[in-house]
Amino acid sequence: MISGKPIKVLLVDDSAMVTKVVSHIINEDKELTVMGVAANPYEAVEIMKREKPDVILLDIEMPRMDGLTFLRKIMTQHPIPVVIFSGVAPKNSRNAVKALEYGAVAVLQKPKSILSPEFQETKIRFLEALKGAAASVTGLPLLRRRIHDVSIFAENEITELEKHQKATLLPSRKVIVLGASTGGTQAIEFLMRNIKTDLPGMLITQHMPGEFTRAFAERLNTISKLHIQEAEDGEIVHNNTVYIGNGFYHILLEKEQNTYKVRIKDGPLVNRHKPSVDVLFRSAARQAGPQALGILLTGMGNDGAKGLLEMKEAGAITIAQDEKSSVVFGMPRAAIQLGAAQYILSLNEILKFLNHYTP
The missing domain is CATH 3.40.50.2300 (Response regulator)
Structure with a gap:
């Protein structure tokens, strides 16, 4: 109300x-x-x-x-x-x-x-x-x-070198997990347009119906130096690759013989959502521990807050978006109140952090 x-x-x-x-x-x-x-x-x-x-x-x-x-x-x-x-x-x-x-x-x-x-x-x-x-x-x-800021970089031309970097992907030794809801699609696009290559693999839960997640991933892939795709079950997590969770299912991280894999699983709503950020973050805490980086962006409610706390307790680096740069501060606020965020950063600061983060 x-x-x-x-x-x-x-x-x-x-x-x-x-x-x-x-x-x-x-x-x-x-x-x-x-x-x-x-x-x-x-x-x-x-x-x-x-x-x-x-x-x-x-x-x-x-x-x-x-x-x-x-x-x-x-x-x-x-x-x-x-x-x-x-x-x-x-x-x-x-x-x-x-x-x-x-x-x-x-x-x-x-x-x-x-x-x-x-x-x-x-x-x-x-x-x-x-x-x-x-x-x-x-x-x-x-x-x-x-939207105006993003349009400044509109339709970036991906160079032949960058296309080559997209094509030469190695299995990731670390992993980034990111969750977002209301306002998240624009925040994610801003990051993907301006982010460097040479990053660990990234799994994303964005609250969005499954009918649209593939088109969202395909759109992002045209404007980013990273390779961006809708996640598929069982595929190996590679550097310089972003896996957008399918909106019909939960997306999870799994480690098998020292190799990170994407898992797509059905199940009930968690925090009134499927996919749920908490499901992704909890899997990262258990499977990657200190080799993970968790980022919680703008969104309503509290999905992801407890999962981010589990990641922090497992030794991961944890970040929550600050209030000023959030369209809706609900999810980051809930994480901050739990003490789950080691860093509270603006969207620009999150971009800078990622651009200095190594695989």
Whole structure:
């Protein structure tokens, strides 16, 4: 809730059936309320003239004006936290990732049949994403600056030498694990654009639906000197390689005969999330101990805090993002309050730390 009042959600989608189902889900939660429904951006503008929403839930494919165009107008003219609501088609996945570049706080998959076994998990993620977006309102100016900062480096050309470095990957003797939620996609992109090569392998849990994690990884791979991919079960962790956790499963680290491997496992939600940052961090504490570096970035809630503490107790280096550079300070704050973070750093300072960290 915001100041004791329910979070006001404006639903912008041209499907009457979708808006009916989603409105019911939102209004069932005491912390949320649907303050308006619009079939296109023009109707949304008229509603916003009468009352400002706390969060906009925005479809991409709509008549008269598409969601990406409307999102850019919102972020430049009337910044309000926006959550993108998208289908599963490959084109939609790419556009959803593009929406994150334009300033959307999160992307959500349109709910499948309410009779499907996955519906309850989808519902939990859906409500958490809306609440996280509302909590990001104080970080919106920061998010807009971050987008501008990232655009300065837009579409970096990867040189032939850097392509060669990507292709010559050795098994990693150390490992970096990173967790993030609301605001994390933009923070991760900032790091990946500007990070050096010659780093240990990195495993990332970003709270994001599984329909979009592959497109997110592919996008990052085009702008980074590191090799970035969606994680696959059983593959060896290599230097200069980043493994983005699949949003359908938990991602874990495993050590087998002195070799680190990625594990992808199904299971219940942990801290209301799958993938969960705590699951990744706890596996790093147990499997890598002092050979690990843990980084907890912006996000709502407390996922990752206890796992980061376990890493610290196992001898790992642990970092939490500071409040000033976080879009939402919930997850880093929870870790700091537990005493889990050896270092509390801004995003720029985290980048500098990584650029001096050796495999």
